[in-house]
Amino acid sequence: MTFDPSAATAAYIDSLGAAELARAAAYTAGNHWLLLWGLVVTGAVTWLVVRWGILDRVAERLAKRGPNLRAFAVAAVFFLVSALITLPWSIYEEWWRERGYGRTSQPLADFLGQDAIGILIGTLIGALFVTGVYALIRRTGRRWWLWSGGLAAAVTSLLLLLAPVLIEPIFNDYRPVPAGEVRDALVVMAQQSGVPTDRIFVYDGSRQSNNFTANVSGLGGSARIAISDVAFKGASLDEVRAVTGHEIGHYVLGHVWRGVLVISLLAVAFFFLADRLYPRFARAFGSRAALGDPAGLPVLVFIVSLLAVLAQPVFNALSRYDETEADRYSLETVDLPDALASALVKTAEYRNPRPHPLQEAIFYTHPSVERRVRMAMEWKAAQGGG
16 A cells, blocks of 8 residues: 555544643643733833832942942842742743643742742843843943844853753753663764764753653753653653654754854844834833933843744744754654654644644744654655555
8 A cells, every 4th residue: 555644644643632632732822822921921020120119229229339230230130029020920830830731740849949040040140141231232332232132142152052061950960871772772873973972861851841852952062962851761762763863963953053143133133123112112111211221121121022022933933944954854864754753742742733824833943743743754655665
């Protein structure tokens, strides 16, 4: 019989069952609504912080201490106050809802502990970055947005370089893949692709999430491929090989560098528009702080957050292109279309595999699971599979 990619794709997706497909659709749609509600929460925080005048008082007390210290202190206070105000929302979005859909089994105490660490790290990094932005506003005048885009590129690159070494180990335990047939297979794949064999790790991703996942992070010498222990517990050797082939594709094809470029260009665009829109939004929120005054940071953050939401379709389209390239790399080098398809179906538990095309175009960072499985099945057919 002639192999039918469409029928094979439908069989893979339907294997989840109607109840699981409906659950995945509801979970995914809810995630998309969270983008809008998250923006509403950001707007509420902006209004509250401006209304309370907290940052104005901090700025006034440090008026004689130098502009950089003043900007750093104002930014740090803002990020900390924002985190406290939004803590109930964070618990709902990142823990309670995830637990309700069976996507995490992390205890609340552990979640709060890790969230507190994340807040402290984010506050430090965010305050340093904001200090740099306000320094550029003072020194470069009307072209501050262009220079700030360059600063965003530098900070993004630095964070990507340091994250696997300094940040990610704070939240998870990363270890080389244990000796055995899985490690032997992955070492061969790494050698064939020019990836250092000591840069493939397994981490305790099950601590935060039950999702079947893997990722590539870092730059240059710090770059690594990390596979969640969830994948090792619930996947066959071929599925692990197919997924690792996908991640090696990201590594070999330089998608991290492409991401840095995209983020940098978007940062320039966002800061340019923020420069033009700031006066209107400041009036709307009741802030009298000028653009170059750190007390106006909440308004600036809201504008950038709004623009980031509006730019989602552009960023997601580029992300889907990278994911398609990585899938193709796995198929061409590992040639396990059925293993890749079955691994992808596991991700459909938390990503509706059959979205409306418009939903996929706007919200999806990856092509739909159905589209990706279909690609694998078409590859199988082209290789004469049956």
